Amino acid sequence: MEAGNPLLDDYVLSLTGRERPRVCFLPTASGDADHYVVRFYRQFATRCDASHVSLFRRDREGVESHFAEHLLAQDLIYVGGGNLVSLLGTWRAHGLHSVLRRAWRQGVVLCGPSAGSLCWFAEALTAFHAAPHRVTGLGLLPYSNCVHYDAEPQRREEYRRFVGDGMRPGYAADDGAALHFRGKDLARAVSSRPHAQAYRVEPIDDEVAEVPLDVEYLGARIAEPAAA
Amino acid sequence: MSPRPVVAEERRTILTLGGGGFTMEPDNPALDELVLALTDAREPNVLFLPTASGDPAGQINAFRARFGGRACIAEHLSLFHLHGSVRTLEEIVLDQDVIYAGGGSMRNLLAIWRAHGLDELLVEAWRRGTVLAGISAGAMCWFEGGVTKSSGPPEPIEGFGLLPGSLSVHADGEPERLPVWLACVREGVLPGGWAADDGVGLVFRGRQLKGAFSSRPGAAALRADAVDGELVRQRIEPELLGARPTGTGPPSDDIVELRQVQRLRQSRL
Numbered sequence: 001m002e003a004g005n006p007l008l009d010d011y012v013l014s015l016t017g018r019e020r021p022r023v024c025f026l027p028t029a030s031g032d033a034d035h036y037v038v039r040f041y042r043q044f045a046t047r048c049d050a051s052h053v054s055l056f057r058r059d060r061e062g063v064e065s066h067f068a069e070h071l072l073a074q075d076l077i078y079v080g081g082g083n084l085v086s087l088l089g090t091w092r093a094h095g096l097h098s099v100l101r102r103a104w105r106q107g108v109v110l111c112g113p114s115a116g117s118l119c120w121f122a123e124a125l126t127a128f129h130a131a132p133h134r135v136t137g138l139g140l141l142p143y144s145n146c147v148h149y150d151a152e153p154q155r156r157e158e159y160r161r162f163v164g165d166g167m168r169p170g171y172a173a174d175d176g177a178a179l180h181f182r183g184k185d186l187a188r189a190v191s192s193r194p195h196a197q198a199y200r201v202e203p204i205d206d207e208v209a210e211v212p213l214d215v216e217y218l219g220a221r222i223a224e225p226a227a228a
Numbered sequence: 229m230s231p232r233p234v235v236a237e238e239r240r241t242i243l244t245l246g247g248g249g250f251t252m253e254p255d256n257p258a259l260d261e262l263v264l265a266l267t268d269a270r271e272p273n274v275l276f277l278p279t280a281s282g283d284p285a286g287q288i289n290a291f292r293a294r295f296g297g298r299a300c301i302a303e304h305l306s307l308f309h310l311h312g313s314v315r316t317l318e319e320i321v322l323d324q325d326v327i328y329a330g331g332g333s334m335r336n337l338l339a340i341w342r343a344h345g346l347d348e349l350l351v352e353a354w355r356r357g358t359v360l361a362g363i364s365a366g367a368m369c370w371f372e373g374g375v376t377k378s379s380g381p382p383e384p385i386e387g388f389g390l391l392p393g394s395l396s397v398h399a400d401g402e403p404e405r406l407p408v409w410l411a412c413v414r415e416g417v418l419p420g421g422w423a424a425d426d427g428v429g430l431v432f433r434g435r436q437l438k439g440a441f442s443s444r445p446g447a448a449a450l451r452a453d454a455v456d457g458e459l460v461r462q463r464i465e466p467e468l469l470g471a472r473p474t475g476t477g478p479p480s481d482d483i484v485e486l487r488q489v490q491r492l493r494q495s496r497l
Contacts, residue, residue: 030309031281031308032282034284056333059377059380082308082309083309086279086307086308089342094335129315
């Protein structure tokens with residue numbers, strides 16, 4: 001849901017293999033912020049069967065009364081960004097952990113930016129009040145994850161330090177870069193911005209190495225015509 | 229910042245609102261003024277926690293509108309949006325005179341506070357004399373239990389247990405809650421306790437109820453207990469607070485003086 005740039009949204013929709021996929025938005029990490037929900041519908045409602053589940057307004061007349069069943073019937077579950085710790089706490093309180101794991105096993109595509117990326121991993125680095133710290137995620141992907149790698153230099157530094165101190169190896173992504181996993185394996189790295197990078201971060205010979213991944217820019221054919 | 233000393237139990241204060249205050253009564257500041265009156269600090273630090281509703285801008289704006297012009301330093305703590313704050317949660321929470329929890333989903337409030345370790349910090353703040361206040365979910369959370377609509381229909385839920393018994397809120401405004409609460413108390417699912425109408429605030433010192441106040445004529449609270457499987461009910465008549473519409477008339481001399489002091493301090497920084 002980048003402003004004016006649908007490349008990553010187009011990409012994730014294509015993964016469903018559906019003409020008109022069922023897409024459900026989980027804006028939990030933002031506290032179900034209205035503006036975010038509106039942005040989701042603007043972006044997705046014309047080409048998908050779009051819905052959202054609010055865990056703050058389960059008393060509203062909506063899919064909330066049968067949200068587990070609803071989520072399991074989706075082609076794509078899109079988790080919005082925000083605060084990772086609040087996201088995981090709220091999900092746990094409503095039993096989302098097991099529902100999302102089931103959805104994943106059943107082949108529902110799971111995606112999300114920022115906290116919506118971190119949540120799927122075994123461990124993640126989150127930055128909030130004061131210094132960044134380690135958080136245990138859902139663990140569908142047995143790695144660690146760090147986001148906004150280019151945008152927030154302190155995170156990059158801290159993430160490398162944590163991996164050096166025993167956090168499990170993992171993946172870091174710049175803004176605009178996306179990691180596509182099939183099962184537990186990284187299948188592809190793609191981007192909506194020409195120079196966005198992603199890295200495998202792991203200790204090699206007592207050093208924390210950042211191994212750049214081959215990131216495919218999704219807009220290449222349109223935005224960067226061959227130089228004359 | 230040096231830690232504040234632990235205070236005697238009877239000086240630990242909690243104000244629980246069945247409804248009302250700045251999020252529900254934009255034209256009636258009586259209960260919010262009561263919140264400020266409960267602290268000894270002349271220019272209290274007041275922290276609003278809008279967690280139970282996911283930190284919505286509307287609640288935060290209403291908080292600023294209500295407390296911004298009063299003799300206090302009003303801030304809110306978001307657990308969803310980045311502040312860029314360099315202070316830890318502990319530094320923020322333990323530096324408050326009043327902490328005011330908003331309404332919304334009690335299940336989410338408990339889960340999110342626990343995930344951030346805020347529950348323990350709030351207990352610590354209470355032990356050190358910070359006045360805890362709250363409305364609806366933000367009121368019931370301090371008790372052993374309450375009745376929540378966090379999952380849709382009203383159902384019993386466990387709270388932090390700083391206050392003995394249970395609380396049900398919006399007794400008049402959301403009539404579907406009360407029968408669920410009474411049934412839970414009768415069956416022993418919830419301990420006996422109080423049901424408060426919108427506009428009613430209960431003041432606890434330590435673990436004892438010390439006063440009931442109201443911002444609206446006719447609003448009341450109910451005490452209910454199960455005795456030998458039967459409900460024993462008692463109506464509690466609150467003291468009606470002198471409600472005065474916001475923004476009318478000049479501020480009191482005290483407030484004018486405090487503002488001058490505030491300005492002086494700021495100019496010296």
